[in-house]
Amino acid sequence: MAKLKDIFQDVKEVGQKNLVLLGNEAIARGIVELGVAGVFTYPGTPSSEIPTTLFHAKNLLKQKDYDLYLEWSTNEAVALESAYGFSFSGLRTVFICKHVGLNVAADAFLTLINTGVLGGLVMIVAEDPQMHSSQNEQDNRWYTKLANIPMFEPSDAREAKDMLKSAFEMSEEFETPVILRTVTRIAHSRADVPLNPITNPIIPNNMKLKIDPSRFVCVPENARKNKLRILDRVEQISKSITESTWNQIDQGSNKEYAIITSGSAYAYTREALNYLKLDFPLFKIGISHPFPKETIGGFLKANSTSTIVIIEEADFILETFIKKLAFEVNFSGKIVGRVEGVTPSHGELTTRKLLIGLSKVLKGEISIPSIPLPTDNFQFSRPPVLCPGCPHRATFYALNKAIPKRHRIVSTDIGCYTLGASPPLHAGHLVICMGSSLGIGSGISQLPNQTDPVVSIIGDSTFWHTGLPGLVNAVYNNSKLLLLIVDNSATAMTGFQPNPGEKLSITEAARGVGVKYVIEVDAFNPKSSLELIKEAVNNDGVSVIISKGECRIQYVRREGLPDTTYVVEPSRCVGCHTCINRIACPAIMWSDQKNSKGKVIPVIDQFLCARCGLCSQVCPYGVIVSKDAKEVVGE
Amino acid sequence: MNKMEYQIFLAGVGGQGILSVTDILCNAAVEMGFTVRGSETHGMSQRGGSVFSNVRFGNVHSPLIMERTADILLGFEPAEALRYAQFIKPAGYCLVNKHSIPSPSFILSKDTYPEINTIVTELKLYSRYVFAQDATKLATELGKPIMQNIIMLGSLSAVPDLPLTDNVLQMALKQQFKEPFYKLNLEAYNLGRAKFEEYLAQNLGNP
Numbered sequence: 001m002a003k004l005k006d007i008f009q010d011v012k013e014v015g016q017k018n019l020v021l022l023g024n025e026a027i028a029r030g031i032v033e034l035g036v037a038g039v040f041t042y043p044g045t046p047s048s049e050i051p052t053t054l055f056h057a058k059n060l061l062k063q064k065d066y067d068l069y070l071e072w073s074t075n076e077a078v079a080l081e082s083a084y085g086f087s088f089s090g091l092r093t094v095f096i097c098k099h100v101g102l103n104v105a106a107d108a109f110l111t112l113i114n115t116g117v118l119g120g121l122v123m124i125v126a127e128d129p130q131m132h133s134s135q136n137e138q139d140n141r142w143y144t145k146l147a148n149i150p151m152f153e154p155s156d157a158r159e160a161k162d163m164l165k166s167a168f169e170m171s172e173e174f175e176t177p178v179i180l181r182t183v184t185r186i187a188h189s190r191a192d193v194p195l196n197p198i199t200n201p202i203i204p205n206n207m208k209l210k211i212d213p214s215r216f217v218c219v220p221e222n223a224r225k226n227k228l229r230i231l232d233r234v235e236q237i238s239k240s241i242t243e244s245t246w247n248q249i250d251q252g253s254n255k256e257y258a259i260i261t262s263g264s265a266y267a268y269t270r271e272a273l274n275y276l277k278l279d280f281p282l283f284k285i286g287i288s289h290p291f292p293k294e295t296i297g298g299f300l301k302a303n304s305t306s307t308i309v310i311i312e313e314a315d316f317i318l319e320t321f322i323k324k325l326a327f328e329v330n331f332s333g334k335i336v337g338r339v340e341g342v343t344p345s346h347g348e349l350t351t352r353k354l355l356i357g358l359s360k361v362l363k364g365e366i367s368i369p370s371i372p373l374p375t376d377n378f379q380f381s382r383p384p385v386l387c388p389g390c391p392h393r394a395t396f397y398a399l400n401k402a403i404p405k406r407h408r409i410v411s412t413d414i415g416c417y418t419l420g421a422s423p424p425l426h427a428g429h430l431v432i433c434m435g436s437s438l439g440i441g442s443g444i445s446q447l448p449n450q451t452d453p454v455v456s457i458i459g460d461s462t463f464w465h466t467g468l469p470g471l472v473n474a475v476y477n478n479s480k481l482l483l484l485i486v487d488n489s490a491t492a493m494t495g496f497q498p499n500p501g502e503k504l505s506i507t508e509a510a511r512g513v514g515v516k517y518v519i520e521v522d523a524f525n526p527k528s529s530l531e532l533i534k535e536a537v538n539n540d541g542v543s544v545i546i547s548k549g550e551c552r553i554q555y556v557r558r559e560g561l562p563d564t565t566y567v568v569e570p571s572r573c574v575g576c577h578t579c580i581n582r583i584a585c586p587a588i589m590w591s592d593q594k595n596s597k598g599k600v601i602p603v604i605d606q607f608l609c610a611r612c613g614l615c616s617q618v619c620p621y622g623v624i625v626s627k628d629a630k631e632v633v634g635e
Numbered sequence: 636m637n638k639m640e641y642q643i644f645l646a647g648v649g650g651q652g653i654l655s656v657t658d659i660l661c662n663a664a665v666e667m668g669f670t671v672r673g674s675e676t677h678g679m680s681q682r683g684g685s686v687f688s689n690v691r692f693g694n695v696h697s698p699l700i701m702e703r704t705a706d707i708l709l710g711f712e713p714a715e716a717l718r719y720a721q722f723i724k725p726a727g728y729c730l731v732n733k734h735s736i737p738s739p740s741f742i743l744s745k746d747t748y749p750e751i752n753t754i755v756t757e758l759k760l761y762s763r764y765v766f767a768q769d770a771t772k773l774a775t776e777l778g779k780p781i782m783q784n785i786i787m788l789g790s791l792s793a794v795p796d797l798p799l800t801d802n803v804l805q806m807a808l809k810q811q812f813k814e815p816f817y818k819l820n821l822e823a824y825n826l827g828r829a830k831f832e833e834y835l836a837q838n839l840g841n842p
Contacts, residue, residue, distance in 0.1 A: 001654060020661040020671050045677065132676070156672065156698070189698030190657075190673040190690075192665045267672075267697035274694070275701070351701040369703035371721040372760045378749060380714055382648065382738040384684035423743060584739040586683050607780055 001025065001049075004057050008032065008064075011195045018192040023157035023182060024049035026193045027124060028057075030161035032066060034168055037091035037201035039070045040083040042465065043494035044098030045133035046187035047126035051096055052495050066200050072498050075434070075465040076101035080108045080123070084177075087119040088209045091201055092168055099127040099138045100433065104466065106143075113147045114226035115216050116175040116233065120168040123149075126182045129314050129348040133493075135414065135433060137346060139314035140181060144289035148234050151179045151289040152246065153263030157191035163286065166246065174237050176230075183264045183313065185348060238290040246286030247295050252279040257362065258303035260296065261311040262288050262318055264349070269311045271351040272358060276366065281306070291321050300331045309361060310337035313349040336361045385419060388587040389556070389610025391523035391549025392417040392486050396427040397583050397618065398526035398547075399455065399484065402533035408453050409444055413437040413467070415459035416493045416551075417486050424584050427457060435466025442470065442479040453537040454481040461491040461499040463506060468513075474542045475514045482537050483510075483544045486523070490551040510544040517542075523549025524612060552610045562611045565629040568602055572623040575599020579615045579624065588615060606633045640693035641669075641798050642700045643791070646719040647711030648736050649676075649686045652784035655811060656709070657688045659788060663799045663807040664692040674698035683738070685715055693798075708762065709791055711770075711784060712736050713754045720761040728794050729762045730831065731755070732783055734771035766790065766834045773826060782823040789827025793835065801828070 007025050021029065027050050031039065041051040054061075054070055061068055069086070073079035076097045083095040095105075102109065102125050109123075128134040144151045152167050154160040160182055167178040214222055215229075241247065252258070261269045262285035273280065283299045285292060300308065300322075308326075310319045316338035323335055336342055342357040343349060352368065359366040386393045396417075405426050412418055412428030413436065421428030430440050441456035458467045463485055474481060485506055491497045510518045517539050521529035529547060536543040568579075568591075575595050579588050580602055587610070591603035604615070604624070616624040643660060647653050657675060664671045669692035676686040689700045700722050708723040710716020710731035723729055733755075737748045751767070758765045768790070770783035785808070791797070792804050805821065812820050 001658065018665055020658075020665050020673075049677070156696070185674050185698050188675055188677045190661055190671060190675075191698075192661075192669075192671045268699075270696040271701065274696075350699055351697060355701075369724075371702055375757060375760065376749075376753070378714075378717055378754075378757065380718075380738075380749075382683075382685040382715070382718075384649075385739050387683060580742055584743055586739050589737060589742060 004053070004060055007053060008057050008060050008198070009195070011197055013197075018194050020190050021157060021193045022049060023160050023186040023189050023191070025053050026157045026161040026191070027164060027182075028053040029193070029195065030164040031094055032061065032068070032198045033161075033196045034165055035092055035199040035201040036094050037067065037069060037089070037203065038083065038086040038093040039068065039096065040073050040079040040086065040093070041071070041096040042073055042076045042079050042101060043491055043497045044101050044126075045494055046128055046182070046184045047096050047098045047124065048494040048497065049187070050124060052497060055497070064198065064200070066198065067203055074500055076104040077108055080105040080112070083121060084108070084112050084117065087117050087121040088211055089207060090119040091203070092120040095121065095123045097125055098134070099125060099140050100134065100136065101125070102140055102143060104434065110147050111218055113149050113177060114223065114230045115218060116229065117171065117177055118175060118210070120171040121177040122164060122167045122171055122180055123177055124180045124182065126184070126187045127314065128184050130184070132184055135431070137314070139317065140179070141288060141317045142315065144179065145317075148230055149177060149179055149289065150237055150287065151181055153181050153286060153288050154186055155263055155266035155284070155286070157186060157189055158193045159286070160186055161193060163246065170237065174233050176233055176237070181263065183348070185264055234290050238293070241287050241290065241292060242294050244287055247292050248284050248286070249299060250282045250284070252281040254279050255281060255303060255306050257309050258299070258306040259283065259309045259311060260285065260299065260318060260322060262286070263313065265311045265313045265343070268349050268351050268354045272354045275351065275355065276358075285318065288318070293325060296322060296325060297329050300326060300329060300333075304331065304333055306333060307361070308333060308335040309342060309358070310335065311343055311354065312337070313343070383422065385422070385584070385586055386416065387552060387610070388585050388608050389552030389612040390416070391488050391547070391552065392420050393425065393583055393585065394526050394549060394612070394614045395484070395486050395523045395529070395547040396420045396425040397614065398530040399427060399533060400425065400582070401526070402530040403453055403455070403537060408455055409441070410455045410457060411437040411440040411444070412457040413459065413462045415462050416488070417457060417459055420457075424581055434462055435470055438467055438470025438474055438483065441481045442474040442477065445479040445481045446477070455484055455537070456481055457484045457486060460485065460487040460489065460501045460506060464500045464504070468509065471510065471515070471542070472513050478541055480540060481542055482533070483542060484533075485544065485546045487546050487548045488551040490554045492551045492553065496551075496554055506546055515542050515544050518544045518546070520546045520548055523547045524614065526614070526617060552612060556610060561629070563629050564626045565606060565609060565611045565632050566613055566616050566624055567604055567627050567632060569623045569625055570595070570601050572621065573601045574621055574623075575601060576620065577602065578620055579618055582618055583614060585615060638694050639798070640691065640695050642705045643690040643707045643709060644700050644705040644719055644722045645688040645690070645709045645711070646715040647686055648715060649683050651686070651711045652781060653686055653688050653711060656784050656788050657690055659804065659807045659811050660690045660799070662810060663803045664690070666803050666807065667799060669693055669798075670695060672696065672698045685718060687719055706796065707791060707794055709787055711787060713751055713767075714749065717754050717757055720758055723762040725762060727762045727764070729758050729765045730787060730790050731758065731765065731767045732770040732787055733767045734769050734783065764838070766831055768830055770827065773830070774823060777819065777823055777826070779819065782820060785820045785823040786827035786830075789824035790831035792824070793828045793831040795835070795839070
């Protein structure tokens with residue numbers, strides 16, 4: 001990743017210098033080139049590096065007299081509502097979330113799109129085809145059809161920055177929010193990006209808002225007018241984009257086939273055509289909503305004897321609308337796409353997948369390089385795991401000691417601690433979305449004749465995000481459950497963004513909504529917390545245990561590693577393997593030594609060990625002992 | 636720009652400094668006037684998981700390398716090199732760190748981690764040149780095991796058809812590290828480079 005001083009460097013001329021940036025860094029740079037004054041977000045992969053880059057550059061921007069209000073909102077609904085409020089200033093405003101974050105914000109989103117806005121408001125929404133870091137695969141282009149909101153679809157990091165400018169211009173001209181859609185392979189991809197000068201926002205000395213209640217109070221009478229407004233607005237935008245260079249046609253030399261593609265799929269399309277050395281007419285759609293009906297109609301007409309090939313990533317939305325349009329304009333040629341197997345129905349698109357798809361519809365042989373068959377079964381998984389020193393591991397160890405795994409129902413939530421659902425911790429039977437642990441747990445606890453204790457697990461940031469209403473609900477409906485809040489004082493999974501826990505107390509919040517039994521325990525002292533967990537599951541109603549232990553990565557970054565480390569004493573180890581089987585810390589491995597009974601002795605990898613000492617508390621024979629780190633690893 | 640394209644596939648485990656090497660390669664490529672594209676693992680999958688990064692430059696559009704086309708596979712961990720072996724082209728160079736990092740899933744399931752030599756033999760199925768060294772051991776001898784990534788970068792710098800020059804790569808290395816760390820990293824780079832040059836001298840005539 002690029003250095004902050006490089007990302008936010010001054011350039012005098014437009015496009016003077018190219019810098020290799022991550023898509024998200026390019027967008028962060030774009031935000032300050034365009035004089036954006038407000039950024040509202042809740043972090044979520046693959047969008048998080050946009051606000052995080054800006055957040056880390058706070059002082060740097062201050063030195064440049066750049067006034068940026070950056071808000072880590074408690075959730076995406078609040079973030080969008082706040083961005084909407086801020087945009088009434090006329091100052092450029094950005095809302096950022098991951099694809100599922102738009103679901104959280106959907107209620108606000110689907111109505112504020114009707115009122116429109118008075119200042120530029122761009123919603124940057126990052127999708128995650130293939131679910132690298134997500135719970136579902138969701139094509140948010142469908143939302144544009146539901147909400148009638150314009151959408152820009154960049155095909156790479158460079159375009160993402162350029163399109164942000166066009167998106168603001170459209171937003172301001174037509175008083176509408178606009179979506180800029182990225183996917184993992186844009187957000188987390190790199191490209192050499194030309195830099196334009198940074199433009200500081202011009203903040204008026206005397207901020208006066210002119211808000212017309214007959215438009216912005218969405219009671220039915222006004223809402224009906226707003227419905228007409230949005231229809232008219234989208235009609236006007238439709239007309240305005242017929243000449244847009246973002247919807248661009250390359251005239252090919254070989255007209256046997258003609259291709260229509262958009263956004264992220266364009267890059268793979270170009271790669272595949274280069275590989276095949278084919279030059280077909282190609283329509284690259286950059287603004288996919290309003291659906292560019294006229295331009296696509298013209299393209300169909302111009303290529304009426306060609307087979308039209310539609311290439312898109314994720315769902316077949318273009319295809320659906322193009323096939324409908326073909327019917328309306330009496331296009332009699334052939335149109336092929338997802339239905340014919342050109343693109344896969346799930347997962348992210350790749351050049352190879354596309355070549356395989358094209359081989360189904362293009363005439364003639366396509367040679368796709370074959371992959372050698374392995375000579376042996378080398379399958380080995382390396383799933384993400386809780387880090388060495390993670391406080392969640394200690395909490396789940398205590399939970400497992402307190403309540404037998406077979407006799408409990410555990411609903412967990414979204415965060416690092418979701419990884420605790422894997423063996424050997426098994427701390428989680430269910431997880432769907434942010435904040436769901438409480439609702440699911442509460443629902444199960446209301447079942448008649450279900451006697452196993454119900455435990456809901458949630459992290460600090462997720463608790464503030466959408467856990468709180470679930471807690472209120474559980475208290476109000478007298479659900480019998482133990483809420484285990486794993487408070488690591490960080491939004492760790494997405495890269496250490498701050499959350500309300502910096503200033504607010506979870507304990508006070510839980511007491512405030514009426515929970516009688518609220519206690520805090522030290523995550524790194526599992527012996528004491530397991531007794532309290534045992535006690536709490538027998539309580540009636542809702543009990544809350546807050547297991548506090550700072551994210552070890554955050555702690556070590558600030559404080560450095562402790563001077564005391566832990567080692568297995570090989571001469572005393574009985575080879576029971578409790579350490580490995582109970583906590584599975586990545587730093588504990590098999591050594592090549594055996595004890596006198598022939599049992600393999602575990603060893604602690606001092607390079608990976610974060611020196612939390614959990615293993616020494618877990619070892620039933622006390623053979624994992626603390627040692628001066630200098631003696632063990634040297635300086 | 637001509638029609639050439641060059642692709643480097645980096646594979647390893649979260650925390651091995653793969654993104655740092657990616658930075659250096661990208662900065663060197665843009666310094667030499669190439670169009671650059673790449674993609675990498677961030678977020679959840681990074682937590683001790685399998686991590687890869689793609690660097691492509693020249694006449695490129697997509698951020699991802701297609702299977703069987705990478706010019707170089709730089710494996711920071713042997714099992715991870717093998718996981719992504721299908722990306723290397725048959726005439727490509729596979730450079731791999733022999734130091735293994737078993738994951739808890741290996742440990743729990745009591746699966747045995749494949750023999751390093753078996754992995755190296757298997758890698759030869761995919762590419763003509765396979766160069767394996769214990770970069771972690773070399774880096775530990777230099778004083779910092781984490782520098783195995785720069786040793787691997789140094790080895791990569793000596794790949795015969797690499798369009799990035801030693802000079803520009805060293806400049807990018809200097810850009811990446813603050814002064815006190817730069818010297819040691821340069822030492823690691825030069826050591827890695829020398830090791831691969833040695834291999835080339837012995838093997839290139841008769842691979």
